[in-house]
Amino acid sequence: MAGRLRAPTGRYAGKSAAERQAERRRRFLDAALELFGGAPGYRATTVAALSEAAGLSTRQFYEAFRTLEDVLAALHLQVNDWAEEAVLTAFTGARDLPLEDRVTAVFRAYAGNVTADPRRIRITFVEIIGVSPRLEEQRLARRSRWVDLICAEATAAAARGEAAPRDYRLAATAFIGGVNGLLHDWSAGWVEAALDEVVEELVRQLLGILRPQGWQPGGSRAA
Structure with a gap:
């Protein structure tokens, strides 16, 4: 079914889906602070580069953010x-x-x-x-x-x-x-x-x- 990717449900490694989603969101924000606030800056950063810096996938990016x-x-x-x-x-x-x-x-x-x-x-x-x-x-x-x-x-x-x-x-x-x-x-x-x-x-x-x-x-x- 077409549409935005949905995060998985259920517990994994002792964490709920919501907890895992919150942790991934924090990792993306930590990576953004480094890339947007330093080099190369917001305008030169790509979704792929941010995902790599966060140690996550682009699929996980689109589960947490739209853009x-x-x-x-x-x-x-x-x-x-x-x-x-x-x-x-x-x-x-x-x-x-x-x-x-x-x-x-x-x-x-x-x-x-x-x-x-x-x-x-x-x-x-x-x-x-x-x-x-x-x-x-x-x-x-x-x-x-x-x-x-x-x-x-x-x-x-x-x-x-x-x-x-x-x-x-x-x-x-x-x-x-x-x-x-x-x-x-x-x-x-x-x-x-x-x-x-x-x-x-x-x-x-x-x-x-x-x-x-x-x-x-x-x-x-x-x-």
Whole structure:
């Protein structure tokens, strides 16, 4: 019967069909991180090359994915999930700290996670660009999640009297673009600075947004 290949059912080597399928999917994503995030890159990788790198067959590829673009989409989401998890963990650990210390902890966690593996930066900031309208929509949607996170935390800080009360969405959107650009340029060697210096600069910029000139704790402005 014509149609997409179906994965086998039943248990084998102590694993269910679903467990084996999940393991093969992980192996394809691991191989994609290596090939898409390094050499030769997404556009020069074939299904056959990816399958060989994963130690699997092309038949098994089509049991897990429809196209290489599906693999890139899944990998992009995974890389963002890793960074988001690191940030949320940092937020939890720094919840009771002063604003500057909270911001520093969060950006150190984000920058450390993203830059720990240059392949992740390439997936997030290079390979995903210009592939298709679908992936562009996904990229912007994930960036919007980061904007939402900053807006939520900034609004909470304003409610505590730690930051100026305002609509932060426009500023947060501009700031996230700057974060992405700086981290990409730093990873590419175009910015001569230690990672700690990059984090300190990002912290200064965000604090400048949260606490504009003339603003004082408690919500008032200097006369």
